[in-house]
Amino acid sequence: MFSLTALLCFISLASAASLQFISHPIGPNPRNVSFYIYVPETLALQPPILVFLHGCHGSAQDAFANSKYSSLASRYGFIIIYPDSPNPADKCWDVSSPETLTHNGGGDSQGIVSMVQHTLGKYGADPSRVFVSGISSGAMLTNVLIGSYPDVFAAGAAFAGVPFGCFAGTGYAEWSDACATGRITHSGQEWAAIVKRAYPSYSSYRPKMQVYHGTADEVLNYTNFGEEIREWTSVYGISKTPVSTCLDTPIMGWTRTVYGKGELEAYSAANVTHDIPNQEDVVMKFFDLTCMIGGCFRRPGSTG
Numbered sequence: 001m002f003s004l005t006a007l008l009c010f011i012s013l014a015s016a017a018s019l020q021f022i023s024h025p026i027g028p029n030p031r032n033v034s035f036y037i038y039v040p041e042t043l044a045l046q047p048p049i050l051v052f053l054h055g056c057h058g059s060a061q062d063a064f065a066n067s068k069y070s071s072l073a074s075r076y077g078f079i080i081i082y083p084d085s086p087n088p089a090d091k092c093w094d095v096s097s098p099e100t101l102t103h104n105g106g107g108d109s110q111g112i113v114s115m116v117q118h119t120l121g122k123y124g125a126d127p128s129r130v131f132v133s134g135i136s137s138g139a140m141l142t143n144v145l146i147g148s149y150p151d152v153f154a155a156g157a158a159f160a161g162v163p164f165g166c167f168a169g170t171g172y173a174e175w176s177d178a179c180a181t182g183r184i185t186h187s188g189q190e191w192a193a194i195v196k197r198a199y200p201s202y203s204s205y206r207p208k209m210q211v212y213h214g215t216a217d218e219v220l221n222y223t224n225f226g227e228e229i230r231e232w233t234s235v236y237g238i239s240k241t242p243v244s245t246c247l248d249t250p251i252m253g254w255t256r257t258v259y260g261k262g263e264l265e266a267y268s269a270a271n272v273t274h275d276i277p278n279q280e281d282v283v284m285k286f287f288d289l290t291c292m293i294g295g296c297f298r299r300p301g302s303t304g
């Protein structure tokens with residue numbers, strides 16, 4: 001618990017900050033993803049960065065307004081990047097192109113990583129504490145960023161997404177009916193090979209993951225939840241059998257399973273549709289974003 005004084009202090013200082021649009025070039029951004037950022041008035045020393053991704057038909061502004069993250073950022077001193085999809089048709093993210101699915105290959109993923117690099121430099125942020133989360137198309141892109149840029153992120157949290165590579169196609173922001181309806185399934189070994197192909201020379205730390213999915217998801221079938229678990233446990237080289245199972249966590253009817261040494265946490269939300277409620281507090285805890293000084297969770301061996 002923080003003291004009441006600290007709470008009042010941070011809230012009053014933070015009220016001056018707002019969502020900023022960064023229009024100047026920030027490094028490779030071949031798809032011209034729009035860059036919005038929230039920098040609270042009071043930053044933690046070497047602040048962590050959270051990338052928070054909207055879903056289809058969403059926007060950076062919606063993502064900013066409809067989540068608790070900006071007030072949490074004000075309280076705990078972290079920076080939030082809110083990318084905005086350049087796809088005018090439906091504002092879905094590019095999770096299909098060979099570019100986005102390849103390390104430094106282009107696509108929406110590379111533009112977002114350029115935003116991260118820019119923010120690290122400008123604010124002296126902590127390169128070992130960069131996180132990404134999103135819902136729906138934003139959850140798919142979370143899986144993509146974790147697979148294509150395992151060197152950049154410390155962890156990801158995906159709400160109602162699909163595995164890395166499940167939407168793979170030939171063009172930008174293509175819809176994959178086969179993946180959405182749960183007809184794309186692979187062995188763990190196959191999924192791990194798909195992830196490995198994004199960045200074949202990489203053999204270091206793999207960002208830890210949380211995946212969340214409603215059993216009654218009518219847009220991205222629940223099959224994708226099991227495929228995400230199979231994919232990431234195989235990438236980490238850990239057992240698909242959970243080490244713990246907790247019922248009614250964090251909500252009545254949701255079941256949490258944990259794998260390995262906590263590399264993966266999966267939340268199965270009984271009877272929940274695609275409209276799954278964000279769990280900012282659970283994600284904050286997994287990312288350790290409430291930590292402001294010393295001993296915080298960070299990716300190991302990161303030099304930036």
Ligand SMILES: *[C@@H]1O[C@H](CO)[C@@H](O)[C@H](O)[C@H]1NC(C)=O
Nearest residue numbers: 023031032033034035084086
């Ligand atoms: C990139 O997007 C911005 C708005 O976000 C727009 O003003 C600009 O014209 C776009 N540039 C290109 C090359 O599409």
Ligand SMILES: *[C@@H]1O[C@H](CO)[C@@H](O)[C@H](O)[C@H]1NC(C)=O
Nearest residue numbers: 181182215216217218221222
């Ligand atoms: C998901 O796919 C399975 C298998 O095709 C199907 O039985 C189930 O009804 C689908 N779920 C939803 C919510 O549509």
Ligand SMILES: *[C@@H]1O[C@H](CO)[C@@H](O)[C@H](O)[C@H]1NC(C)=O
Nearest residue numbers: 215252253254269270271272
């Ligand atoms: C989910 O729905 C089924 C069938 O309608 C019902 O039996 C079950 O109790 C529900 N579970 C929860 C946690 O709401």
